Amino acid sequence: MSRFSQLISSSIIVVLAAAAFQAVAADHTVIQANKTFVDGSTPQDKLDAILKDEAVAKAATLETLTVKKGDTITFKNGDTVTHHVFTTGFNEKQEPGQSSKLTFSDSGDVIVRCAIHPKMKLTVKVTD
């Protein structure tokens, strides 16, 4: 194989590896309901119960979520009140029904809170 062919092959491998890495990045959803963060896969009937009852909301609270570097979390305000998602370098007000997207580019623990309701606290563990 000529040197030129080797260079082309290497380049293709790098591009494919980069594409594969892109494909690995995943999207997650976290829902804000009854002044708490809950898992985005929570079915609607359970969400309705969370919205009606604080004890159910407390039991369903999502305190930690593990994601990979490059992943995105969509925070969806499924509540009937305004929320305001914030972490270092990011803050966004959310009226009911609105969403905010956060991409986690660095590994480590990231704390995400609601600026209006300080008891709403989620630790995102970002792994390599």
Place this chain on the structure above:
Amino acid sequence: MKRGICSLSLGILVGVATISVAAPVFAEEPVNVTVTLSTKGNDVSFDQSSLQVPFGSTVKLTFKNAASKKSGIEHNVAILKPGSEEHFLKLMSDPSYEMEKIQHSEDILVKTQVLGPGKSDTITFKAPAKGYYTYICLVPGHGSMLGMKGILSVR
């Protein structure tokens, strides 16, 4: 015409005399001031962005959290030591903040309790030295990124 000017001058002199007599009485007597402060309903803001109290007065401050029960928003008001605002805001903007640490910061002169919706609290304190003081809600996001603060001037 001359008579008119004389009457006017006399009137001004009487007015000045009245003011100059009234002022020392106000300054020498102990003064009690009642101040009320509230939230703007469910908005994360105070209903007044500035307050004034006389130097040397005893201030009775009543703060009401006017947010609706449904909102679940807690509030309070604290008066900070002069020059400490920047440090305090930095502390509150860090998402890893500890509420206890903020509530018991040495930067605070006086504070009300953190109140649930519809609740109120009254505190009494001696007005500090003449100058300007930041008052702020100690719920971290409120006082920092949502700008829930104002200026108390002591004159």
